[in-house]
Amino acid sequence: MIKWEERYSVDVPHIDKQHQQLFSTLNNFYEGLRNRESDENMARMIEKLLLYAKEHFATEEKHMQAVGFPGLDNHRKEHQAFIEKAEDFHKKFTSGKLLLSLEVTNFIKEWIHNHILTEDMRYKGMKRAMRKSSHTGG
Numbered sequence: 001m002i003k004w005e006e007r008y009s010v011d012v013p014h015i016d017k018q019h020q021q022l023f024s025t026l027n028n029f030y031e032g033l034r035n036r037e038s039d040e041n042m043a044r045m046i047e048k049l050l051l052y053a054k055e056h057f058a059t060e061e062k063h064m065q066a067v068g069f070p071g072l073d074n075h076r077k078e079h080q081a082f083i084e085k086a087e088d089f090h091k092k093f094t095s096g097k098l099l100l101s102l103e104v105t106n107f108i109k110e111w112i113h114n115h116i117l118t119e120d121m122r123y124k125g126m127k128r129a130m131r132k133s134s135h136t137g138g
């Protein structure tokens, strides 16, 4: 289980909320494993996590762009690497090549934990006024 604490806060309320949602999606996983849910249900949970992670990363990248965070490209790569890994888990699991275990779940947990505490913290405090860009066009 992973519990959201104040130290995970990046001082952006809607992003904190999404991180909390990510934690609870992951906790559903632990529950599923513990309750020996069917493979079908577990696969659905991975899909849910993937969908949610993608949505969250998009929101976060938009935020970083809006505040002019200089490490956006690298950060985006980290997000992509995670999605690739999780998609790989999903593919292997649904084709019977991977047993969903605590190791897999812990990998996801550790990644999220480290990512928020090191990478996400880099944009914490960057709150340039979020006004609409005055120039038109791309």
Ligand SMILES: [Fe+2]
Residues within 6 Å of the ligand: 060, 075, 079, 115, 119, 120
């Ligand atoms: Fe991030």
